[in-house]
Amino acid sequence: MIPQGKTYAILALSIFLFFIPILWPDEFYLNVIISTYLQIILAVSLNMIIKTGKLSIAHAAFMGIGGYTSALAVMRLGLPYLLALPLSGLMGACIAILVGRLLLKLQGVYFVLVTFAFGEVIRLFFVNLVEPFGGPTGIINIPPPKITVFPGTTFTILSKVSYYYLVLLVMLITLFLIQRIYQSSIGKAMDCTRETEHLAEFTGINTFQQKMFAFAAGGFFAGLAGSLFAHYYRYISPESFTFWESVNLIVINVVGGMGGITGPILGSIFLVPLPEFLRGFVEYQRVLYGLILILTLWFMPAGMLGVLNKILDWMKARKPRKEAST
């Protein structure tokens, strides 16, 4: 359980996030914040898969699956957005369960390689099927989400400010759910599976089921992020979820720190806005990410979270000494 003080701090921070568009109604910054939130959903859901000891480089593919599902559900089937959003999550989870049955049996580097192949297969699948996925151009003119609260009152989420709230809400729910999983016995069993898999297995933990659950739940949240992505940018194409997007999600986890949800959140806040502020150097983004990754591994192997914890420990260690001297 979270101690009381921390709960209030998180609550205060969440409320502060609700006021950002009012305090700071700048389109450019809101755009950066929205992409950061989307990346947080993706990075944290990938963190859950990493927590079971599996490094997937197909995570962005699930986002693509969610994006296409949502776009087609709204445009072809005429489903309301409030149904298309969970549907895209479920689609991500179903595909994760289908491929997970095979993939999750693979150990170590073989798993990494096959997830790479799977990500490419998904991308090529969408590239080659012009009907109904639009081939290499993807799907354009995706309508903005229309949300019917009561019959007759429909909000169209068109402005950046309203979209900010939609993404914020989904992100907070995602973070709450994943944090809750981490605190429960499920999360603890995931830690056991990652640290010493055979011991976990021989003490009654169904390690395969743990990995399956993390992979499916990860696919679900990535699917949600994909739906939000598609309706925000109003298009989805195979270029939106390449291998590099998956790699970026891993870099975010490594740079932020992989222990819990805080690491990938910090990593997203640091890495997503970075290229936005270096507009003239977009082509150097991968070089920059690579450089940051090397520097992180060299100087702070536990990521930003590790450094933060060290600073906190240092401050805690100083406090009693001060009290003793006065």
Next chain:
Amino acid sequence: MAVNQVTFSVRQGEIFGTIGPNGAGKTTLLNLISNMYVPNSGKILYRERNIVGYPPNAIAKSGLVRTFQSTVSYGESTVWENMMRAQLGYHFLGLWPEFLITRAVRERRKVQTEKAEALLQFLGLESLRDSQAKALPYGYQKLLGLAIALAGDPQLIMLDEPAAGLNHDERLHLMSAIQKINQNGVTVILVEHDMKVVMGLCHQILVLNYGQMIALGAPSDIQRNEEVIKAYLGEDPELA
């Protein structure tokens, strides 16, 4: 072939020893029973049910728990955390109750806390509860491995060379612990190199050599068996 044509049965409530020279296939035998490896042919009956092919976690949950020859624990965690983690796999109440942390889950945690406490006391580890597992002296790491196995409330416990690397006092401590576990109604299969431990504890002994079974019987019979002496005991001047 690591183990071939081995047939034996373990009676409920006994301590069953398995001995043999290095490479005889003792650990392989345990790996087969705990389903770490799947045998090419043959059956493993546990409570009249063939358990070949079951996943190891299901075997552990059915009351057949093993330890490992090397020290195996969650190294970064404390002894106490290890004891709590060791119980995670058992009495899992399903995804929803676990996710919601229902009352039943909290009740179970309370029971598990008590059990962890009792087990640490039983093995004399309670003063080390806040030590990091990988920082423990070797003997205590082995005891922690035993405690982790006992956390699953086994009906049958398989110990893979529990005395290896222990000093004299630690060995005596371990032997009395195994005896106490057995007196509580737990059947024990013991794979061991140390003859004194095996001869002192076991009711029945299986001798393996090159993956073949060469003798099976009470300790006194085994000590007199000529083939065993030739294959194994002959090398040990104390017992020859």
